[in-house]
Amino acid sequence: MKNYKPKNRLSKQAYIDGILRGDRVILSRAITVIESNLDSDKVLAKEIVQQILPNSGNSIRIGITGVPGVGKSTFIEAFGLYLVKEGHKVAILSIDPSSQRSKGSILGDKTRMEELANLQEAYIRPSASGDTLGGVANKTGETMLLCEAAGYDVILIETVGVGQSETAVHGMTDFFLLLMLAGAGDELQGIKKGIMEMADMLVINKADGDNITKSKIAKRQYQNALHIFPLAESGWSPVVRTASAIKNIGISKVWEEILKYKAHVDANGYFIKNRNHQQIKWMYNNINEELKQLFYNSKDIKNELSRLEKDVIAAEISPVKAAQQIIEQFKKSF
Amino acid sequence: MKNYKPKNRLSKQAYIDGILRGDRVILSRAITVIESNLDSDKVLAKEIVQQILPNSGNSIRIGITGVPGVGKSTFIEAFGLYLVKEGHKVAILSIDPSSQRSKGSILGDKTRMEELANLQEAYIRPSASGDTLGGVANKTGETMLLCEAAGYDVILIETVGVGQSETAVHGMTDFFLLLMLAGAGDELQGIKKGIMEMADMLVINKADGDNITKSKIAKRQYQNALHIFPLAESGWSPVVRTASAIKNIGISKVWEEILKYKAHVDANGYFIKNRNHQQIKWMYNNINEELKQLFYNSKDIKNELSRLEKDVIAAEISPVKAAQQIIEQFKKSF
Numbered sequence: 001m002k003n004y005k006p007k008n009r010l011s012k013q014a015y016i017d018g019i020l021r022g023d024r025v026i027l028s029r030a031i032t033v034i035e036s037n038l039d040s041d042k043v044l045a046k047e048i049v050q051q052i053l054p055n056s057g058n059s060i061r062i063g064i065t066g067v068p069g070v071g072k073s074t075f076i077e078a079f080g081l082y083l084v085k086e087g088h089k090v091a092i093l094s095i096d097p098s099s100q101r102s103k104g105s106i107l108g109d110k111t112r113m114e115e116l117a118n119l120q121e122a123y124i125r126p127s128a129s130g131d132t133l134g135g136v137a138n139k140t141g142e143t144m145l146l147c148e149a150a151g152y153d154v155i156l157i158e159t160v161g162v163g164q165s166e167t168a169v170h171g172m173t174d175f176f177l178l179l180m181l182a183g184a185g186d187e188l189q190g191i192k193k194g195i196m197e198m199a200d201m202l203v204i205n206k207a208d209g210d211n212i213t214k215s216k217i218a219k220r221q222y223q224n225a226l227h228i229f230p231l232a233e234s235g236w237s238p239v240v241r242t243a244s245a246i247k248n249i250g251i252s253k254v255w256e257e258i259l260k261y262k263a264h265v266d267a268n269g270y271f272i273k274n275r276n277h278q279q280i281k282w283m284y285n286n287i288n289e290e291l292k293q294l295f296y297n298s299k300d301i302k303n304e305l306s307r308l309e310k311d312v313i314a315a316e317i318s319p320v321k322a323a324q325q326i327i328e329q330f331k332k333s334f
Numbered sequence: 335m336k337n338y339k340p341k342n343r344l345s346k347q348a349y350i351d352g353i354l355r356g357d358r359v360i361l362s363r364a365i366t367v368i369e370s371n372l373d374s375d376k377v378l379a380k381e382i383v384q385q386i387l388p389n390s391g392n393s394i395r396i397g398i399t400g401v402p403g404v405g406k407s408t409f410i411e412a413f414g415l416y417l418v419k420e421g422h423k424v425a426i427l428s429i430d431p432s433s434q435r436s437k438g439s440i441l442g443d444k445t446r447m448e449e450l451a452n453l454q455e456a457y458i459r460p461s462a463s464g465d466t467l468g469g470v471a472n473k474t475g476e477t478m479l480l481c482e483a484a485g486y487d488v489i490l491i492e493t494v495g496v497g498q499s500e501t502a503v504h505g506m507t508d509f510f511l512l513l514m515l516a517g518a519g520d521e522l523q524g525i526k527k528g529i530m531e532m533a534d535m536l537v538i539n540k541a542d543g544d545n546i547t548k549s550k551i552a553k554r555q556y557q558n559a560l561h562i563f564p565l566a567e568s569g570w571s572p573v574v575r576t577a578s579a580i581k582n583i584g585i586s587k588v589w590e591e592i593l594k595y596k597a598h599v600d601a602n603g604y605f606i607k608n609r610n611h612q613q614i615k616w617m618y619n620n621i622n623e624e625l626k627q628l629f630y631n632s633k634d635i636k637n638e639l640s641r642l643e644k645d646v647i648a649a650e651i652s653p654v655k656a657a658q659q660i661i662e663q664f665k666k667s668f
């Protein structure tokens with residue numbers, strides 16, 4: 001089944017040429033190859049990515065997160081429309097390992113960004129499906145490279161602020177934006193620990209009508225809280241702004257801050273340093289992931305591990321000795 | 335050299351009996367075996383740990399961190415003396431991968447805790463030396479088990495709040511205490527991101543004399559900041575207290591809070607859940623560490639990696655493809 005070669009595939013060169021001239025249809029078909037689990041497609045995908053690599057990278061990559069209900073789609077639509085009006089080409093991707101293509105991921109429902117989706121200068125692609133976060137992140141990362149090669153100069157990668165995918169998005173973007181709501185309390189419980197510390201900017205959305213006062217208070221609270229935390233390696237102090245995506249208020253200010261950030265990290269060298277670091281880390285993450293698969297996918301190892309887990313909890317074997325035992329077993333299995 | 339067997343070693347049973355009857359001299363000698371890098375000692379160490387395992391675990395394990403200058407030694411001495419007075423047996427360990435035994439680690443200089451060091455009910459052991467954090471953490475973890483088996487019912491594990499060792503300490507303790515100073519600003523820059531989010535309690539030390547007002551302000555600021563962050567899995571809201579270790583003020587309150595925490599996590603089941611989780615994670619950390627060593631210690635792999643890093647940064651090969659290539663090479667090497 002996995003070796004079946006789909007008939008509707010183009011030649012490698014046709015994909016590459018299409019992407020480089022910004023052909024959206026070809027771009028979409030190339031991304032389909034990247035997302036495919038067929039063995040023949042995997043080979044083709046690697047070759048396409050390899051060829052467009054020198055044309056990738058010319059963009060600002062922005063990660064956006066926030067819990068469901070924060071108005072993420074509305075914000076991204078307003079922000080995207082603003083960017084297109086400013087002359088940018090915007091690609092909108094997402095990472096959501098929990099999504100199934102059939103069920104439609106966060107962005108699967110393009111109708112939620114109808115106006116933006118209809119523009120030639122915007123490209124919206126739902127999250128790839130996959131079993132592991134690493135696998136999904138790989139696909140989104142390669143899709144991002146293709147979009148850059150196709151001329152998109154602003155990449156928005158969204159994720160839901162409840163899982164580990166934020167770290168993946170943070171690891172592949174230049175700027176990390178966290179959407180929040182005023183009124184704190186309940187909504188906040190949805191945001192995982194550590195996410196706030198990754199943010200370069202907090203935007204308190206839905207700051208309109210009765211919410212304006214509450215939003216201003218929240219803004220001050222977050223500002224105070226963030227200032228107590230140490231400065232990031234970028235040397236950038238995270239900023240807090242209020243906005244109302246639905247009323248189109250505060251959107252241009254978000255972009256202004258991102259441009260300020262870009263100027264700041266260009267000047268101090270962090271932008272390129274971080275990009276290089278991310279590329280290298282991407283490689284090592286993949287190496288470590290494949291190394292683990294080599295180990296943990298072995299059936300003998302799996303059986304032995306579940307036995308050892310029980311023994312460790314029962315204090316019948318020390319964790320260190322258990323680890324040593326199973327590594328010896330693995331070495332002998334080669 | 336590594337196979338040389340030291341003459342002053344006791345029999346396995348002598349170590350075990352000594353530890354179980356709380357003999358401090360034997361305990362120290364057993365820890366020396368654990369910290370040794372001699373092959374024969376490694377075998378002996380595993381056997382000792384294995385035998386005392388059923389007698390370990392009956393303690394509360396408290397991680398303590400804070401940047402240099404926060405008064406950690408003074409605090410630990412005051413806290414330790416208080417605990418002994420309350421009838422506890424206290425063991426004080428530390429994790430500091432950067433320390434060399436010869437240079438003396440943070441706690442190496444026992445004279446800094448002279449009064450405590452002289453008590454029979456307190457046991458102070460400086461950080462093990464070692465090349466990797468994982469190795470040092472293993473040794474400290476096993477030392478902790480030995481101390482528990484020797485009847486120490488409060489284990490304090492200290493570390494300097496500037497590196498990754500906090501995560502290691504957090505991963506082996508029940509309660510995590512962060513020492514801070516009022517006046518924020520500069521001192522805070524020393525604390526790494528993420529450490530504050532691990533804390534179950536913040537103690538603002540040196541809250542005496544002219545510092546009292548500043549400390550109260552800092553207390554309120556930290557309280558506000560911490561409340562904005564989501565609740566930990568334990569369901570415990572971190573508390574902030576002021577103290578002056580040197581004047582012996584606020585020390586009993588710290589212990590009161592720890593007892594409250596213990597009652598809370600005993601009641602909701604988190605205490606035992608977390609302990610089990612830590613044991614399992616300890617095993618998996620060791621497995622993954624040894625797996626990586628198997629890979630990264632190979633000389634061919636090392637050479638190839640430094641070549642690939644350059645190519646990845648120069649965008650000559652994609653990170654995903656680079657990873658795949660080197661894993662294939664590794665598989666063939668067996």
